[in-house]
Amino acid sequence: TTPCPSVCILLLLCLGRSANGGKVLVWYTEGSHWINMKPVLETLVDRGHQVTVLVPSISMFMTSDQSLFHYEAFNVSLSLEVFEAFLDKFIHFTIYEMDYMNYFQIYSKFMDLLKINIQFSLKFLDGVVKSETMLKKLKGDNYDMLLADPIFPGSDLTADMLGIPLFLSLRFSVAHNWERLCAQLPAPPSFVPAVLSKLTDKMTFSERVFNFLFYPLQDIVMEKCIWKDACEMMGNADIWLMRTYWDFDFPRPFLPNFKFVGGVHCRPAKPLPKDIEEFVQSSGDAGIVVFSLGSLVKNLTTEKANMIASGLAQVPQKVLWRYRGEKPESLGSNTKLYDWIPQNDLLGHPKARAFITHGGANGVYEAIYHGIPMVGIPLFADQPDNMLHMKAKGAAVTVKFNQMKSEDLRDAINTIIRDKSYKESAMRLSRIHHDRPMSPLDEAVFWIEFTMRHKGAKHLRVQAHELTWYQYHSLDVLSFLLSVFLLLLLLLVKTCRFCFRRCCCRRKTKRKAE
Amino acid sequence: TTPCPSVCILLLLCLGRSANGGKVLVWYTEGSHWINMKPVLETLVDRGHQVTVLVPSISMFMTSDQSLFHYEAFNVSLSLEVFEAFLDKFIHFTIYEMDYMNYFQIYSKFMDLLKINIQFSLKFLDGVVKSETMLKKLKGDNYDMLLADPIFPGSDLTADMLGIPLFLSLRFSVAHNWERLCAQLPAPPSFVPAVLSKLTDKMTFSERVFNFLFYPLQDIVMEKCIWKDACEMMGNADIWLMRTYWDFDFPRPFLPNFKFVGGVHCRPAKPLPKDIEEFVQSSGDAGIVVFSLGSLVKNLTTEKANMIASGLAQVPQKVLWRYRGEKPESLGSNTKLYDWIPQNDLLGHPKARAFITHGGANGVYEAIYHGIPMVGIPLFADQPDNMLHMKAKGAAVTVKFNQMKSEDLRDAINTIIRDKSYKESAMRLSRIHHDRPMSPLDEAVFWIEFTMRHKGAKHLRVQAHELTWYQYHSLDVLSFLLSVFLLLLLLLVKTCRFCFRRCCCRRKTKRKAE
Incomplete structure (x- = not known):
C-alpha cells in the first residue's frame, strides 16, 4: 500500500x-x-x-x-x-x-x-x-x-x-x-x-x-x-x-x-424589549426622540442635567434618554432614563422622529442608515466635524454643549421634526447609504x-x-525646467547684447572714421 | 363603485x-x-x-x-x-x-x-x-x-x-x-x-x-x-x-x-464551431496561437503578409489567423486563415497558449480574462500604450510592425510560451480581474x-x-500668504533699519558731544 x-x-x-x-x-x-x-x-x-x-x-x-x-x-x-x-x-x-x-x-x-x-x-x-x-x-x-x-x-x-x-x-x-x-x-x-x-x-x-x-x-x-x-x-x-x-x-x-x-x-432594527416597546407605543402620532451622549460620558453636572431635562420636557414626543447619572429634578413625564438603550433598534423603529447625539461616527451612521434627522451636541474628537457634515447635508442642527439653554434644545428638536426638509435630507442620505453595489x-x-x-x-x-515629496510634486522637474529656461534666456540676452554692441561699435568706428 | x-x-x-x-x-x-x-x-x-x-x-x-x-x-x-x-x-x-x-x-x-x-x-x-x-x-x-x-x-x-x-x-x-x-x-x-x-x-x-x-x-x-x-x-x-x-x-x-x-x-468561452475545434484539437500538447490585428485592418502588403506567415510557420503551435487578404505564399501548414474567429472562445480554450494582437483594449482584456500571454504588434491609437501596460506587468512582449522580421515574430511567440513567467503574470492579472467585489x-x-x-x-x-484652476491649486492662497509674508518682512527690515539708524545717530551725536 x-x-x-x-x-x-x-x-x-x-x-x-x-x-x-x-x-x-x-x-x-x-x-x-x-x-x-x-x-x-x-x-x-x-x-x-x-x-x-x-x-x-x-x-x-x-x-x-x-x-x-x-x-x-x-x-x-x-x-x-x-x-x-x-x-x-x-x-x-x-x-x-x-x-x-x-x-x-x-x-x-x-x-x-x-x-x-x-x-x-x-x-x-x-x-x-x-x-x-x-x-x-x-x-x-x-x-x-x-x-x-x-x-x-x-x-x-x-x-x-x-x-x-x-x-x-x-x-x-x-x-x-x-x-x-x-x-x-x-x-x-x-x-x-x-x-x-x-x-x-x-x-x-x-x-x-x-x-x-x-x-x-x-x-x-x-x-x-x-x-x-x-x-x-x-x-x-x-x-x-x-x-x-x-x-x-x-x-x-x-x-x-x-x-x-x-x-x-449598521443593521436592520430588531424588535424592542417589551417595556421599551410599550413606552414607545405610548407616544402615539408624536413619536419618539432617542437621546444618547455616547458610552464615554457617564455623568453631567446637576445643573446641566436639569437644563437638558427641562428642554426635553417641553417637546410633544416621548424621549428615551440613555443616562446613568442621578435623575434630574426637572425631568418631564415624557422622558424616561435608561442605563442602556438598544439605540439601533430604536432609530429603526417606525415611531422614531429624531436622534439627539454627541455625534460619534457610529451613532451618526445608525441615524443615516435609518434616515433619522439629528440634533447634535458634539463634545470632542471628530464629533464636531461629524455633526458639521450632517448639518451641511441638511440632516441635522447642532447646539453648543457649554452655551445651550433648555429652549435651544427644545427649539432644535422641534425644528428638525417640524421642518420636513431635515427628514427628507436624512432619507436621501439613507438612500445613498443603502443603494451601493455591495x-x-x-x-x-x-x-x-x-x-x-x-x-x-x-x-x-x-x-x-x-517618490520623495519634491519628486511627487514635480518640484525637481520644475526647477530643472526653470534652470534651462533661465539659461536660455541668459544666453539670448548675452547674444543680443553682444550683437548690439558690435553694431554700435561698428557705427562708432564708422563715425570716427568719418 | x-x-x-x-x-x-x-x-x-x-x-x-x-x-x-x-x-x-x-x-x-x-x-x-x-x-x-x-x-x-x-x-x-x-x-x-x-x-x-x-x-x-x-x-x-x-x-x-x-x-x-x-x-x-x-x-x-x-x-x-x-x-x-x-x-x-x-x-x-x-x-x-x-x-x-x-x-x-x-x-x-x-x-x-x-x-x-x-x-x-x-x-x-x-x-x-x-x-x-x-x-x-x-x-x-x-x-x-x-x-x-x-x-x-x-x-x-x-x-x-x-x-x-x-x-x-x-x-x-x-x-x-x-x-x-x-x-x-x-x-x-x-x-x-x-x-x-x-x-x-x-x-x-x-x-x-x-x-x-x-x-x-x-x-x-x-x-x-x-x-x-x-x-x-x-x-x-x-x-x-x-x-x-x-x-x-x-x-x-x-x-x-x-x-x-x-x-x-468579457465572458466565459463557449464551445467552438466543429471545424475550428477539430483544428484546435489537432495541435496536441503544443496548443494553439490566436492571431488577429483587429477589425479595422483588413489587408496587409503581400511582402508583410509573407513575412508574418513565414514567422508563424516556424512555431510548433497551430495558428488561427484572422485575415481577410490574399493567402500568403509562405503560409505554413500549421496556420489557418479565417475571415472571422470566435476570439474570446479561442482564448478561453484549454489549448490556447498565446495571443498575437494589435493591442486593442477589447482583445487585451479578453486575454487578461482568460490569462493568456500576448505578443503585441501595436499599430495606432491606444494600442502601443495598451501593449506597454501588458509588457510592464510581465504578460507580453512587443514587436514593431514596420521593423519586424519573420524571426522576430517567431522568437516573440517562443519566448512568451517557453518562459513560464509570462503565463504566470497573465494568470496573476486574470486573478485580479476576476477577484473583485462585483x-x-x-x-x-x-x-x-x-x-x-x-x-x-x-x-x-x-x-x-x-473652482478655477488657480483656486484648485491654491495659487491665490499662496500668493496672498506670500504677499503677507513679504509685507511683514519689509516691515521688519524697515523697523530694524530705523532702530539701527537711531542707535547709530545717537552714538554719533554722543561722540560729537564728547
Whole structure:
C-alpha cells in the first residue's frame, strides 16, 4: 500500500484550510472603535476564518464574547484605574475646559495630554513587541494578516515583525495625516477640508487660507506625537478601510487601495424589549426622540442635567434618554432614563422622529442608515466635524454643549421634526447609504479575504510611495525646467547684447572714421 | 363603485415602470467602442429597461440586432464611402507613414486629419441637434438618461438640451484631457503617465520631465480640436465609466464618480464551431496561437503578409489567423486563415497558449480574462500604450510592425510560451480581474440604474468643479500668504533699519558731544 491516499487527504485538508479559512490577527482597540470592528470579525468567523484578538490586561470593552474569537492576552504595566482616570481627564478637558481657554492654553494642555497618551500607548505596545514569548507565539501561529485600527499605534511594526500583510481600518487621522503622508492620499486643500477644521468642501477665500495653513500646522503637531519611522511602515498597509462613505463625507480624490465602508456596523432594527416597546407605543402620532451622549460620558453636572431635562420636557414626543447619572429634578413625564438603550433598534423603529447625539461616527451612521434627522451636541474628537457634515447635508442642527439653554434644545428638536426638509435630507442620505453595489460589511469582508487570498493587494499600491515629496510634486522637474529656461534666456540676452554692441561699435568706428 | 381599483392598478403600473424599467438613450458610436458597449445594453434590456440607440444613416457596425434595441436613425450629410476612405487614410498614416516622418511632419499631418475628423463629427452631430423633428421626438420620449462614449462628440450638448443625466463610458482621452480638465481627475505627472506617452508609472528623471511637458503639450493640441464650452458641459456627466481596472492600468488617484469596468464585454468561452475545434484539437500538447490585428485592418502588403506567415510557420503551435487578404505564399501548414474567429472562445480554450494582437483594449482584456500571454504588434491609437501596460506587468512582449522580421515574430511567440513567467503574470492579472467585489458588467449596470433611480449621482461630484484652476491649486492662497509674508518682512527690515539708524545717530551725536 502506498502512502498516497493519506498524504492526499492531508494535502486537501491543508489546501482547504488556506483557501477557505484564513487566520486573522486583530490588533487591540477600545471603545467605539471596538464596537465598530466587532460585526466585521463576527462575519469573518461565520465565514470560517479564525479570528484572534490581542487583548491588553487592562481593557474596558474587549471582554465579552469569549466564545466567538480567540483571545491573546498581553500584559500592560499600567492599572485600569490610572488609564480610566487619564481618559476622564481628557474628556473633561475637551468638553468643559477647552471652550474657556485661549489657543495657547489649549495647545499646551493638549500637548501635555498627548505626551501622556504616547507614554501609555508605548506601555500597551511594549506588552506585545517587547515580550519575547508573545512574539514567538504570534510568529508560530502563522497568521495570514493583521487587521488594525491605527488609533492604537504599533500594528504596523508588529505586522512588519511577523512578516504578514497589514490591513488598516480607520475613521480618520488628524488632518488626514496618516492617509496623506503615509498612504499618499491626495488632499488638495482647496476643496478637501482638513478633519477637525470644522470646514465643508465649499469654502470661502479666507476659509481656504485657513485650511491651507491647517494641514501643515497639524502636521507639525502630529510630527511630535508619532514616530517618524512609523509613517513609512504604516505606508506598507495593503488596504485602508475608511469608515466613511459619500452619504457622510464630502466627495474627494482617493486611491485604489482606499475602500469606504462607513456604517459597517449598521443593521436592520430588531424588535424592542417589551417595556421599551410599550413606552414607545405610548407616544402615539408624536413619536419618539432617542437621546444618547455616547458610552464615554457617564455623568453631567446637576445643573446641566436639569437644563437638558427641562428642554426635553417641553417637546410633544416621548424621549428615551440613555443616562446613568442621578435623575434630574426637572425631568418631564415624557422622558424616561435608561442605563442602556438598544439605540439601533430604536432609530429603526417606525415611531422614531429624531436622534439627539454627541455625534460619534457610529451613532451618526445608525441615524443615516435609518434616515433619522439629528440634533447634535458634539463634545470632542471628530464629533464636531461629524455633526458639521450632517448639518451641511441638511440632516441635522447642532447646539453648543457649554452655551445651550433648555429652549435651544427644545427649539432644535422641534425644528428638525417640524421642518420636513431635515427628514427628507436624512432619507436621501439613507438612500445613498443603502443603494451601493455591495453593503459596507460585505465590502469590508471581501477586501479582508482578498488580502488573505493574495497575500496583500500590491496591485492597488500607487508608485507615489517610491517618490520623495519634491519628486511627487514635480518640484525637481520644475526647477530643472526653470534652470534651462533661465539659461536660455541668459544666453539670448548675452547674444543680443553682444550683437548690439558690435553694431554700435561698428557705427562708432564708422563715425570716427568719418 | 369607486374608481379606486383601476386607478390603483394604473398607479402601480406607473410606479412599476419607473422603478424597474427605465428609458436609456444611447449615443451613436462605432467599431470597438460599439462592441464594448453592446453587452451592457443587452443586460439592460434583459433587466427590463428600454434601450434606444441613436444610429447615423452611415454606420459600419451598428446595424444588427434590430430586435433587441430600439433604433433612432438620423441623417448624416456624408456618404459611407467618404467616411470609410477617411478612416483608411487615417489608419494608413498611423501604421505605415508615421514611422518614417519627423515630428513636425507628424504634427502637421495629424492636425490636418483631426480637422477633417472634426468636420465629419460635426456633420454627425448636426444630424441630431440641428434636426428639429429629431430633438422634438427625443424630448417627447422622456428618457431617463443619455449613455455615451465621448469619442463621438456632442452627447454632453444633447443631454443638456434634453435635460437628462449624462453617463459617459470611455477607455481614455488624449493625455486624460477630458478626465483631467473636464472631470477634475487628479493626475500628478510624477507617477501618472500620460496616455500615449509610452511611459509606465515607474519613471526616471528624464521621463518625468517628458511626462510633465507631455500633458500641457497635448492639452494645447487638443484645445484646437474640442469646443471650449464642451469641457464644462462634459464636466456635468454624473458617472465616468472607465474601461480599465488595476489588472490593466497603473494604480492612480481617482474620484468617487469614476468607476472602473475594464473587460465589461468579457465572458466565459463557449464551445467552438466543429471545424475550428477539430483544428484546435489537432495541435496536441503544443496548443494553439490566436492571431488577429483587429477589425479595422483588413489587408496587409503581400511582402508583410509573407513575412508574418513565414514567422508563424516556424512555431510548433497551430495558428488561427484572422485575415481577410490574399493567402500568403509562405503560409505554413500549421496556420489557418479565417475571415472571422470566435476570439474570446479561442482564448478561453484549454489549448490556447498565446495571443498575437494589435493591442486593442477589447482583445487585451479578453486575454487578461482568460490569462493568456500576448505578443503585441501595436499599430495606432491606444494600442502601443495598451501593449506597454501588458509588457510592464510581465504578460507580453512587443514587436514593431514596420521593423519586424519573420524571426522576430517567431522568437516573440517562443519566448512568451517557453518562459513560464509570462503565463504566470497573465494568470496573476486574470486573478485580479476576476477577484473583485462585483463583475465589471454588473458594476456598469448598477451605476447606470443608480443614475436613473436617483436622476443623477450628484453626491459623488467633487466641489473642485466650482473652482478655477488657480483656486484648485491654491495659487491665490499662496500668493496672498506670500504677499503677507513679504509685507511683514519689509516691515521688519524697515523697523530694524530705523532702530539701527537711531542707535547709530545717537552714538554719533554722543561722540560729537564728547
